[in-house]
Amino acid sequence: MHLLKDRGFQHPVASEITPQGLWLGRREWLQRTALAGSGLAAMASRNAMAQVTPPGRLAKLPGIKSGVAGAMVMDKATAYADVTGYNNFYEFGTDKADPARTAGTLKTRPWTVTVEGEVRKPGVFGIEDLLKLSPMEERIYRMRCVEGWSMVIPWIGYSLAELIKRVEPTGNAKFVQFVTLADKAQMPGVRSGVLDWPYVEGLRMDEAMHPLTLLAFGLYGEVMPNQNGAPVRLVTPWKYGFKSAKSIVKIRFVDKQPVSSWERANVQEYGFYSNVNPQVDHPRWSQASERRIGEDGLFAKKRPTLMFNGYEAQVGQLYAGMDLKKFY
Amino acid sequence: MQAVVVNRLLARPAVKPVLWLLLALPALGLLWGAVQNTLGANPAEALIRSLGDWTLRGLCLTLAITPLRQWTGWHGLIRLRRNIGVATFIYGCLHWLAYAWFDQGLDIDTLVKDVIKRPFILVGTAAWLAMLPLALTSFNAAIRAMGGRAWKDLHKVTYVIAPVALLHFLWMKAGKQDFAEVTVYALIVGVLLGWRWWRRQTGRA
Numbered sequence: 001m002h003l004l005k006d007r008g009f010q011h012p013v014a015s016e017i018t019p020q021g022l023w024l025g026r027r028e029w030l031q032r033t034a035l036a037g038s039g040l041a042a043m044a045s046r047n048a049m050a051q052v053t054p055p056g057r058l059a060k061l062p063g064i065k066s067g068v069a070g071a072m073v074m075d076k077a078t079a080y081a082d083v084t085g086y087n088n089f090y091e092f093g094t095d096k097a098d099p100a101r102t103a104g105t106l107k108t109r110p111w112t113v114t115v116e117g118e119v120r121k122p123g124v125f126g127i128e129d130l131l132k133l134s135p136m137e138e139r140i141y142r143m144r145c146v147e148g149w150s151m152v153i154p155w156i157g158y159s160l161a162e163l164i165k166r167v168e169p170t171g172n173a174k175f176v177q178f179v180t181l182a183d184k185a186q187m188p189g190v191r192s193g194v195l196d197w198p199y200v201e202g203l204r205m206d207e208a209m210h211p212l213t214l215l216a217f218g219l220y221g222e223v224m225p226n227q228n229g230a231p232v233r234l235v236t237p238w239k240y241g242f243k244s245a246k247s248i249v250k251i252r253f254v255d256k257q258p259v260s261s262w263e264r265a266n267v268q269e270y271g272f273y274s275n276v277n278p279q280v281d282h283p284r285w286s287q288a289s290e291r292r293i294g295e296d297g298l299f300a301k302k303r304p305t306l307m308f309n310g311y312e313a314q315v316g317q318l319y320a321g322m323d324l325k326k327f328y
Numbered sequence: 329m330q331a332v333v334v335n336r337l338l339a340r341p342a343v344k345p346v347l348w349l350l351l352a353l354p355a356l357g358l359l360w361g362a363v364q365n366t367l368g369a370n371p372a373e374a375l376i377r378s379l380g381d382w383t384l385r386g387l388c389l390t391l392a393i394t395p396l397r398q399w400t401g402w403h404g405l406i407r408l409r410r411n412i413g414v415a416t417f418i419y420g421c422l423h424w425l426a427y428a429w430f431d432q433g434l435d436i437d438t439l440v441k442d443v444i445k446r447p448f449i450l451v452g453t454a455a456w457l458a459m460l461p462l463a464l465t466s467f468n469a470a471i472r473a474m475g476g477r478a479w480k481d482l483h484k485v486t487y488v489i490a491p492v493a494l495l496h497f498l499w500m501k502a503g504k505q506d507f508a509e510v511t512v513y514a515l516i517v518g519v520l521l522g523w524r525w526w527r528r529q530t531g532r533a
């Protein structure tokens with residue numbers, strides 16, 4: 001029972017929470033500060049650096065540490081094996097172990113992304129051009145799956161806004177739609193009728209322009225593994241994972257709210273916004289808590305899910321005045 | 329194989345220990361996997377789902393005994409049906425306990441809320457609770473006390489439990505539009521119950 005009155009959306013922002021590692025080492029930290037005068041930031045960035053060692057599986061894709069507010073969470077990064085071995089990518093099968101097993105057939109070169117719709121400069125971008133479009137940044141984001149589990153993933157990429165600025169959206173561009181690859185020859189899951197292919201997702205223009213919205217090309221300092229959405233995908237860390245479209249082939253600027261794949265499949269369970277929200281339950285389970293993969297043991301209580309996945313300070317204003325129970 | 333030979337084999341005292349070993353194997357495998365950490369990235373989910381799968385398989389197996397007897401003449405199988413039923417109940421208990429513990433942290437408050445709020449959990453819990461009277465009357469003295477007729481009628485509740493368990497499974501999968509496995513189990517349960525209905529209709533039962 002909660003003895004404290006629930007005051008709505010007032011949750012601690014991620015930046016206010018002292019990482020456990022720092023807390024455990026507070027005495028050492030005091031000594032260190034006294035000795036070297038090194039601040040909290042230096043220590044934190046050292047922690048972040050230490051946890052992201054490229055596993056040496058794929059081609060290196062280095063990135064500079066992102067300066068975007070909220071882009072470097074201090075949570076312990078989820079193991080590479082779990083990030084790349086347990087995820088949903090229905091084009092490669094509905095089991096979360098399927099993508100790692102079957103995504104080897106995905107051909108990521110040549111690859112183009114068509115940008116069209118309400119833009120002054122539409123065009124077809126080759127993946128090589130996209131890789132060079134803006135400096136690569138490393139961003140450590142929380143990832144909360146709608147199914148109730150979460151990870152912490154060090155992505156490599158840059159803000160989608162960088163690309164959007166180059167194509168110059170017109171005044172009619174109110175939403176951005178993402179169309180992903182659906183090729184039966186490369187993706188065994190596309191033969192099943194689980195969803196209407198291709199998988200499509202969408203964002204409101206201000207969401208797409210938000211600096212945290214990442215166009216990702218890699219993770220763990222290496223190029224994107226096929227099973228995680230190679231060669232280019234979206235990452236919107238304050239929304240449930242399925243909003244982050246993988247293996248994108250088309251970005252379309254439109255004036256009306258597009259219907260996303262999960263909305264079409266089951267609108268009672270998956271809305272257009274799908275912001276992480278502990279107070280709006282999925283019809284079949286509670287969204288109030290989550291299990292952090294690789295960390296929370298079998299008998300550990302699940303950890304509370306944070307409003308907007310802990311990015312409320314950064315993105316809360318996008319939804320000011322909106323009824324989030326209605327626009328779920 | 330000759331039915332007489334099979335029935336003689338089924339009557340052997342060693343059959344029951346062997347059966348229980350077989351019935352325990354899935355649970356032991358999961359326990360081993362949990363200890364060795366080979367259940368994948370999300371062991372809690374793997375345990376809850378696997379135990380649910382085995383409960384459903386147990387229900388199918390229990391319901392398959394009578395058709396199998398009629399078909400093959402292996403009437404000795406009847407001696408094993410109650411054991412399979414009890415094992416199914418145990419898997420159901422483990423499934424529910426795994427959900428209550430690993431998913432709900434054994435917090436009675438949230439657990440009660442979750443069961444009431446979610447139709448899919450409520451239906452699963454109902455199916456599990458419906459197995460309780462059957463498990464409680466699964467020993468010889470209970471059959472004697474109740475009388476064979478009443479006991480048999482009570483245990484026909486299984487015909488309801490199986491579809492309800494199936495509905496629970498369907499509901500779980502429905503959100504993801506993933507009906508492949510559900511269809512397989514629905515076909516099996518459909519055939520097993522349909523066969524009984526057909527026998528009734530044709531006056532063979």
